[in-house]
Amino acid sequence: MTHWKTTLAAGLVAATALTAPAIAGGTLRLDEVAVGELDPAKASDYADSILMFNVYDTLVLPVQGGPGHAPHLAESWESEGNSFTFTLRSDVNFQSGNPLTAEDVVFSVERMKALGAGLSYLLGVVESAEAIDSSTVRFNLSSSYAPFVASLVRLPIVDKKLVMENLGEMGDWGQAFLSANGAGTGAYRVVSHNPQEETVMERNGDYFLDVAEAAPDTVRLRYGLEASTVRTLIAQGEHDISSQWLPPEVMGALAKEGAQLFTESGTGAFYLKMNTTKPPLDDVNCRRALSAAFDYQTAIRMIAITENVSAGSPSTGAIPVGMFGANDSSMV
Template identity: 45%
Template sequence: MGNEAMTHQRNALGSGNSLNAGSSRRQFLRGLGIAASVAATGIPFQVQAAEDGRLLRLTGTVGDPDPHRATDIPGSILMFNLYDFLVRPAQGGQILPALAESWSTSEDGRAYTFTLRNDVVFHDGAKLTAADVVFSLNRIKTMKRGFSALFDFVESVESSGDYEVVFRLREPYSPFLSSLTRLAIVNSALIRANLADGQYGDMKDYGQAFLGQADAGSGPYTLAQHNPQQETVLTLYPSYHLKLAEDVPSEVRTLYSIDPATVRTIASRGELELTRVSLPPEILASLARLDGVKLGQDRGTDMMQFKLNMMKAPTDDLEFRRAVSLGFNYEALYSLLDIAGVSSGIPARGPIPQGAMGYSQDVPIMKRDLEGAKAALARSKYAGDGAPPLTVLWASEFAQVQKYALLFQSSMAEVGIKVELSPAPWAQYQKMITTAETTPNVCMLYVGLTTPDIDSLFWPTYHSSAAGTYNSMQWLQNPEIDEALERGREILDPTARTKHYQELAKKISDLYPAIFAYDRINVVAMNKRLKAPALEDLNQSIPVWGGNYQFRMMDISRA
């Protein structure tokens, strides 16, 4: 279908050239109309929709279709729709069986035995077996890409028959089941048949070139087309083994590189069913006023944090960080969270985002304490005029975050702290934060859980060994916190773990490594024909990156 549509576009756009060769005037005008559409919107007009009318079009950013390389939300969305996993994340942070019918754990917590379903078939018709699970784990561990760090604790994996697989861990590792929600099971035979030159010995490139353009999964959708400059097209895999929504989209097109004004334009023309990417509140409010459009809420576990570089003056001083944290005007920030009556976030309660293990309503939300901030500043080693200006960084692609930066600057002016604002494009941002010296004092960013376990946020954020990424821009090099994080991975009892992480969160808060601003709910605009339970009922949301974009659970009535 996708290729057909592209062919139509090429023919139409090419008709200007063929006019001299005798093509009809109608063809020429059609080509002209499409060219005008491209010029006006920046994207090609969709000539042909899904034949059954169940076409879902959304905007997005480019994700890597290789599930063992992807690390971000767009990659996660592709991963959850093209592949299956032994277990899957569900509402409220639960872990439910998926490919694994059942599993058992050894008494020492170091061996997990999974029994697989025997009715799962890959998109090419091959049966999914334990050998594919073994291949998948070896692939991600060998390549050391994507979410491979989640499997560092796995010592070995072996199949025991076609439908049983045993994972052995070096030591007990509580987040293991959660980690498995990121181990996409790939079709080993298909990948072996599509190896290209590479660095992995017999496995050559481990099929990376192939999986960059095709899929080898058993998920509810297949990859029909992937053009990082334009769009990705998924088509429904009708033989999928789990339940599909009654009017499940038969084709999903993700359009790339579209600015907010264009999103609004094409949505108002009814040519877009879902705006997945984060849009400025003003655009969302304007979309909400259109007939046939409603707002939805994509609640993950993202939190807006202003990370304070603890290895750079003046934020290397605890009292100075306390002054910054107490002096910020939280109430003004909270006033921005309402978008046309829909909440785009809730005030944070410490470093654990809502929906994650250890989150507690007993932790108070932050409120401004201007006098407390001034007193803390007076106690700091930078009291008086001794503090260099705070440098503030945010990704310039996020217009909304600029408001927070300006609010931060204005708040700090009242405390008596000078601030220099310095936005940078995301690519440059990532380079700047690789060392403590080049990381600005304040870095604004959304961070969140990549698996349902709180360890997937806390470890990369606070453990010393994980420093140098966008998660760890506060450069918290603290042996006591490191030890607590390591202990958290060994505690097997869920209640004891919850208590442990609550205590750890308190210790972290007391160090003021960041301003924990708010837990984000990404507001999206949706066509009223689209029913997406995870985006319309917060209780149905699946709190991991991309978890709410499992298209098989959506209904799209015919246009």
């Protein structure tokens, strides 16, 4: 028994962020190109993750600056064979005021697997989840799965009682409700969500952990702003952070107007999603033909709209070339 108790795609290197000073404790205004999906079971991309990790919490989180994972909503865990047993913290309440229980964890797993959306495939190995008592939950896996604990970073825990009160038509697992409202324990609660415009969040004064004094009281996450709009808003002091790629002339103009430019090196990926359950994409040979015919170099040139994007190469799989675990570049 092991015991734990410790606290088709093109990869591109380098991204540019544009910021103007934000007021600590006030309102932080930022943007994302993609619309944020508020339902945590459907979260998959960056905008979704911003919402998920602020409105919801998970059993574990990655250790900052080091390998492994540390307890978060969980206080500790132990494993024996293909079973993992987690003990929950006793001081956590949902934003509704309902206490966190093992039943909420079980419900969250079952809901995510039933919807089959977002990153639910990470939990495909979970054969069953059971509440041993109010503060203990056990996961039984169908087979050995080394990254199971790591996968729990993408299992946001939802308020079962609140969702059950808002199941929606035909018992849709609360999809309509959770696409417009929050039901988490997170440091921020949802004030409003308009997927065509913005999501507004405010600090949860009853959060179970300390929050940095510099954290804003209110966050406005705006979606799909045009480059010209970003320039105007920042120049007028009405926007704080833009993480989308802006044309060089816009960034240059903003720099002259006093905005701060930050360059961040890193690796990202662009990809096309395909529905492989319907013809002709259910045929692997069709997908291989599309991959062989795709003009990667032209796509990379189209994506690299600024000189700060220093490199790009066809991907060899889900992990971008150059990162640990990626397939060899010869496999393109």
